[in-house]
Amino acid sequence: MRRLIKAWLLSHPVQGLLFSLLIAGALSIGLVLQAQETAIREASARIVDPASLLIGAPGSKNDLVLGTLFHEPLTLPLLDSALWAPLLAHERVDWAAPLAFGDNWQGHLIIGTTAPFIQHLGGTAQFTSPYQAIVGSNVALEIGQQFASQHGMVAHEDNHSHAPISVIGRLPITNTPWDNAILVPIRQVWGSHGLASAIPKDPQQVGYLSANEHLHGVTAVVVQPASLASAYGLRSQFNNAQVQAFFPAEVLVRLYSTLGDVRALMNVVWAFSMLLVMIALLYGLQSLLSNLRYQFAVLTALGMRQLRLWVSLQCYVLLLLVTALLLTALISPLMASWVAGWLGQRLSMALTSGLSWQSVQLAATVAASLWLCTLPAIWWVLRRPAWIVLQTR
Secondary structure, eight states: OHHHHHHHHHHSHHHHHHHHHHHHHHHHHHHHHHHHHHHHHHHHHHHHTTOSEEEESSSOHHHHHHHHTSOOOOOOOOBOHHHHGGGGGOTTEEEEEEEEEEEEETTEEEEEEOHHHHHHTTOOOOOOSTTEEEEOTTSOOOTTOEEOOEESSSOOSOBOOSOOEEEEEEOOOOSSGGGGOEEEEHHHHHHHTTOOOOOOSSGGGTTOOOTTSOOOOBSEEEEEESSHHHHHHHHHHTOSSSOEEEOHHHHHHHHHHHHHHHHHHHHHHHHHHHHHHHHHHHHHHHHHHHHTHHHHHHHHHTTOOHHHHHHHHHHHHHHHHHHHHHHHHHHHHHHHHHHHHHHHHHHTSOOOOOOOHHHHHHHHHHHHHHHHHHHHHHHHHHTSOHHHHHHTO
8 A cells, every 4th residue: 555655646746746735825824814813912912011091182092092002103182281290199090101202213203201111111221311212122222322313203304403312221122112112201302392391400300200390291191000990990080071091902902803803704715715725626636536547447457446445545645635734834834924024014013923723723624624525536536447447548
């Protein structure tokens, strides 16, 4: 039996390889689609994780999350200082950090904030001057290097005229848009746009704000509630005609719902593609076995039982399917890595490209189903008597 299978493999190597590649390609596409949908969910959850509660001016919650946490270049209304300043001394708040956008350096957003938020992101450096910055892990600036900020949220040549900003620290890798951001004291952002802001006498307080000092409007405020009950209380208190407060996870739930609909659609598309692959598989198998039909007839005429011949053919097809699974194991990680890099670059998020154990089980199940579908096809090829095949040769 082994010699017979080896002879079939050697007599039609190209057809056998194409047979396996067709199945491997279809399986890889389906696995990669499912892996990227999961990766987008995980990446978006990491992005909103630093913000337990987000407070901003009335408007689109989606825009506020996309603009402040995903760092999309959107025009957002400012939240008046009288509305957010009480958060700095609120009894239900562990810390509140305003976020102010409006400047960039070579396309990297410059975001004004305070020390508690930087510490929340894992930063350890302390601001002692308004003209200092802590950069994300992907920003091409070294500690001690100086740069000039630019107006707007996209790169151009219109620099601010204030003193250069010095880099004093770097954030750890977070695999979020904060890796591409430049964080400065919010006093610096206000000052560069003509808004007066007092500089504390104590340099160690430059990165902090007080509810009693003169403050200005901000894009949003990230709030860390003291407890779960406090979070819901703040959410209710700061929801009115002038301000809105919400959990960023609320926006993600709607996003996941949309992704779920897309996933269901992609599953239908993949199932349809697998149906086409199955039809092509059966047709290709019939063509492949038809080329071997004369050999089958000769073997039958020489006394080989059809059951043994049928088992040999099943082993031959099973070997091709195992080859397809091995090719899938080789192709799908490479395809997933490329798609994750391409998609992550366009979505500005770090996507993981790994395939789960469930994906492996799914691929094996589909391959087993395809193998079972070949049973009738092989029997149909073998059902013709040997003397008819020999006469038509």
